[in-house]
Amino acid sequence: MDKHKTIFDTTLRDGEQTPGVSLTNDQKLKIARQLDKLGVDVIEAGFPVSSEGEKQNVKAIASEGLSLDVCGLARVLTKDLDACIDCNVDMVHTFVSTSDIQRIHTIKKSREEVLSMAVNAVEHIKDHGAKCMFSAMDATRTDLDYLIEVYEAVEGAGCDIINVPDTVGVMSPSSMYELVRNIDAHVNIPIDVHCHNDFGIAVANSLMAAEAGASQIQCTINGIGERAGNANLAEVVMSLHSIYGAKTNINTEYLLETAKMVESYTGIHMPANTPIVGDNAFAHESGIHTHGVLEKSDTFEPGIMTPEMVGHKRRIVVGKHAGRHAVKKSLEDMGIETNDEQLDEILSQIKDIANKGKRVCDADLHAVASSVLGRNLGSETIVLKEFSVMTGNLITPTAVVRATIGDQEAIASNYGVGPVDATLRAVEEMIGGYTKVKVRDFALEAITGGSDALAEVTISVEDGEGHVSSAQSASTDIATASVDALIAAINLLLDQKKTRGME
Template structure:
């Protein structure tokens, strides 16, 4: 079987931790089905310890029998795991703080306590579910020797995957590459990278982790998540294929529709310039760019927009220039003298400034009619 990088989506867990976001069951079903149909490798679907309502919702997702592994997120607390077992999920993620900052100042414990609690919870989970992910919270600020000790223990306990979390989004790609490749050398357990986007580097950091040898990446649709969010599914998936030339199972043509689905469910608009799924990311306005793609799309694209269910478009703006206007007029069968075209360009520029947006074809034709 050909090796590929696993895309582990946590939109229904970490994504739902974004301020003001709360998915109802129909919305969770819709998102889970969309991701599953697109070929996502794993779905982290919630936190059963939140209560009976969450347990019921996750249980209903399990009954859908989607062709994808469903896991839940848990603290290293037996009561959390017992709540997860009630849902019938195939796997559980068990999260343990690994930095001294969090061990001492959040838990008020020590490293020995963390290892002991980890051991108890993993052994308990191995009896109840088929897949166990060990999440290393705040691993980016943890001591390397302690991480190595945890990895060795995780292997003995039979953990299926270890998740390295840059919980506060403090890392940068070079540090990730050189640090994480050392973890890869000592780990016999597959490693996953979980990025936060506090400094705008979640996608770059996720790619650096893959280059260092990590086999899985944690993502959310649109980068939805706490604070500045997580690594974006669409950015990571496309970059894996077209930048790193890695094999991904996900159907990239579905990314746009998935993004719209989550946007509606979360009541959060997709920014116009959002990579991959933003309204403007395949739209060309400057005359130089429009002329370039008319000659060869490769002049101004790194991957075909059709590969992600999109297409090229053009708009008229401040930098569109004479050639772009003439091309539009010719397509409409309109022939104007030089003086009229000069007047038209001035009016287009004025209207662009007034509306503060690109002009649509109807806007242009309205200006043409008024100028003739």
């Protein structure tokens, strides 16, 4: 494999085509800036001809002065091409269907007509001084000889780079390798690939294309996009860096930060076991694993990829599979020291809790340790006094929270999309001047039935240094359970901060 690959990000175009996702202009601009910070080479800012709002947004991104190239998408139609050119983009990405099934049933053009339209579009773009990428849409289901004929024709017309899209995600990795190798033998301009994830192998197909000679890979943050999405940028980049020894311009320490931003704006949540950037990507619970990792991290981690490389942190999780080393390390992080007998008893009680199907939070471990050691190990820096929530079909949910922080009384109000969101926002605002924390994870589960069900809320919070603490609370009132769990988690986080300050 060549030692350097470029990354084309289409989060703002194909990513926004994820069903249910609609980004505001401000969000798209912020994502564009973040992708520039990340080190992406090209971003596809949108499809300007689709609406006046989209055109204005692409134009705003193109005028932002970013280091990367800004690209606009266009069919091989003059109005599409001119809409991109009017936005002053660096590159125009033009496409037309070349497979028989799409050509006959969607655009209803002959092979000769498609070839002519492709060449005319490339010439039009180059006549206006922009870089040009040409995509043979549905390339992986196109007759190979015709596909190569089209690519050779657009190269002759001045195209800068060709894209090979697996539009409906039907290629196997070995077939993708052979296709790109064949194309590479016939063209002299760079090859870019765009793989869809319908069978869960978009990343594998992208990497095989890179092995075969593709110099650029199209990705999206968190793999979002049409249907099952696109190749996940973090997975592609870290595979290139760590497995293949190739280079990109990506600043990998911002991968997690970028993933979280896109997750927040799109509402498409990453599963905990998402590679590279998921909450569990560097988390360990099994006693065998945690023992090994605490001795030498690459015993049960890849080694060629560390959490720090992607902006992550390693987590030791206490649960039913935990061993003494994991519990001891977690207690030490809380500033709690035990002897062997006490440690064994704490471990036994933690396993009893976990064997009942309950997730073990930091607050549980803290409470068990306090019980076993016979003393209160923590301090309640924040003590809730009262809170109230106003909501209704004509009222924006608003919460007011009053508490003491240390020896000072504090009060704050905020609004949200619902009563729980409003309450959590109010608590975050109330403690903002004291410490910076954010809710990292929120889970709600009904543990009894009926309209008066007892709800159990689990909340994880994170401080500005990346330290995480979690707590649970149960109540028939979801807002009450939420605020109790949140304050418990924050108090634990503050206790741990004090402990670190004493070290």
